[in-house]
Amino acid sequence: MTEQWAGEGIASAVETASAVETASAAEIAAAEAVQLAGIDTSVAHPARVYDYWLGGKDNFAADREAAERVLAATPGLRFRVQANRAFLARAVRYLVGQAGIRQFLDIGTGIPAANNTHEVAQAVAPDSRIVYVDNDPIVLVHARALLASSPEGSTQFVQGDLRDAGAILRAAGSTLDLGQPVALMLLGILHLIQDSEHPHQIVADLMASLPAGSYLVLSHPAIDIHAAQAEAQKRYNERVSTPQTLRTRDEVARFFDGLELVPPGVVYVHAWRPGPSDLASADTVSAHGGVARKPWPVGPSRGQASSGRCSARAAARVAALAARRAASSAASRRSSLGR
Ligand SMILES: C[S@@+](CC[C@H](N)C(=O)[O-])C[C@H]1O[C@@H](n2cnc3c(N)ncnc32)[C@H](O)[C@@H]1O
Numbered sequence: 001m002t003e004q005w006a007g008e009g010i011a012s013a014v015e016t017a018s019a020v021e022t023a024s025a026a027e028i029a030a031a032e033a034v035q036l037a038g039i040d041t042s043v044a045h046p047a048r049v050y051d052y053w054l055g056g057k058d059n060f061a062a063d064r065e066a067a068e069r070v071l072a073a074t075p076g077l078r079f080r081v082q083a084n085r086a087f088l089a090r091a092v093r094y095l096v097g098q099a100g101i102r103q104f105l106d107i108g109t110g111i112p113a114a115n116n117t118h119e120v121a122q123a124v125a126p127d128s129r130i131v132y133v134d135n136d137p138i139v140l141v142h143a144r145a146l147l148a149s150s151p152e153g154s155t156q157f158v159q160g161d162l163r164d165a166g167a168i169l170r171a172a173g174s175t176l177d178l179g180q181p182v183a184l185m186l187l188g189i190l191h192l193i194q195d196s197e198h199p200h201q202i203v204a205d206l207m208a209s210l211p212a213g214s215y216l217v218l219s220h221p222a223i224d225i226h227a228a229q230a231e232a233q234k235r236y237n238e239r240v241s242t243p244q245t246l247r248t249r250d251e252v253a254r255f256f257d258g259l260e261l262v263p264p265g266v267v268y269v270h271a272w273r274p275g276p277s278d279l280a281s282a283d284t285v286s287a288h289g290g291v292a293r294k295p296w297p298v299g300p301s302r303g304q305a306s307s308g309r310c311s312a313r314a315a316a317r318v319a320a321l322a323a324r325r326a327a328s329s330a331a332s333r334r335s336s337l338g339r
Contacts (some may be wrong), residue, residue: 015171039137044240046192047136053081058138059110062326066239073232080286081188084219085115088187091217091291092120094262094273095183096128099293102216103182103199105132105172107162110146110190117185118155126150131172135161143263162189163197165206166322178314181213181294188287190255191244193220204254205324209317212296218255218268219289224248226286252288259292266290 044066048059052067055078059067082310095101102125107119109132110304123129132139132146132155139146143157156175160168169178176182184206192198207216222231223246229247237243253266270278276303 012167024141026327034094039141040241045138045335046240046244046326047110047134047138048235049281050081050188051113053078054113056111056113058142062239066236069235069239070232073235074226074228074286076284077286079284080221081276083270083290084188084287085113087272087287088117088185088217089115089287090275090278091289092117092183092185092290093124095217096121096124096146096213099215099262101181101183102128103176103180104128104130104184104185105133105168105176105182106130106187107168108192109139109146110185110188111139112142117145118146118149118153121143122153126152128153129155129175131156131158131163131175133158133160133172142144151210152285153305161202162186162193162202164325165209166325168319169206169209169318169321173318175275175316178209178318179211179312181215182210182291183185183215183217184210186219186255187217187219187289188221191246192242194243194245200254205321207259207294209314209316209321210294211314212294214294215291216256216259216294217251217289217291219250219287221246221287222224222249223250225268229286230309247288253290256290256292258294260295262291262293286309 005163041060041168042062049062049067049070051057053071054061054066067145071246074080082249092104095104102121104117109116118128118130121130127150130149130153132143132308134140134157137159140159147155149155154175156172158168160171162168171292172178184204190199190203193202197275203218207214221229221244233244233246249266259296262274266288267290268285269287270285272291298320
């Protein structure tokens, strides 16, 4: 691995390497890494478009063109994606500082930016453990930056798909104790799961697989705040490989069904427990978000389970999730065969 893989400017290295005959060894190595990872740079991808909006360097010409077209429809977008990152940092600080959470499962990690989950969590509690998951191979190319854990804690990167939650949990189990509470982080990812892929069921299944006392942190770009969002969605879907489905506040609130919302509930992300620098005017808002806790079951068993019993229950929950997914895949196959 070259140093460039650790974080910055892979795309510019790749583009330089192909444009200039005298590319450096590091640039050529970066170009080869992108090719080896099977990354198609000719079509815009969500992680790289988002990186461009955040001011990152790990995007290609197709990503920048798509990102600029959407920006032209919604000029405040750059502020809005920063507000989403600030929400991530405030939510993680709350979970570590006030809720005592030490384990995070961050699905749809994105290309590393400022304030990645492990940096925020381990700054408060160095023993925090974080598993990052993304289905875009470009994030794997950056895994080294995501794996820079404090010595007391640990981090893991899994290339996986939110639509196969059982596989994610099986892989995450080597870093996280799934018998103990986990914060499931789903920021800026569920709009990339279409209604036909049952996003609410995916979230419900994942939360059902985690123990009581676990948390859900979720942010979701909105369709019901600005009139321009519909045009932005259309432009995005004309260019980017994975189409987006922006949703209303009610649709976003349904992701939290059965959970106890932490005040102030489901709100515009910049309004979730804001600090003085998080204040924003209404025209710069475009996402709904919230934090919620999975309640303890009512009854005498609360807090009495041994860690062995917790682990056995965690294994049973992961197995049940895998069985549900297998049954649902079989049903889809039967229906596509007309039986
Ligand atoms: C908009 S970025 C959000 C990054 C980060 N969570 C944040 O909020 O700043 C969305 C990320 O989700 C990833 N993603 C999209 N669909 C996914 C899926 N089905 N499974 C796993 N990751 C996915 C993309 O590759 C991208 O890195």
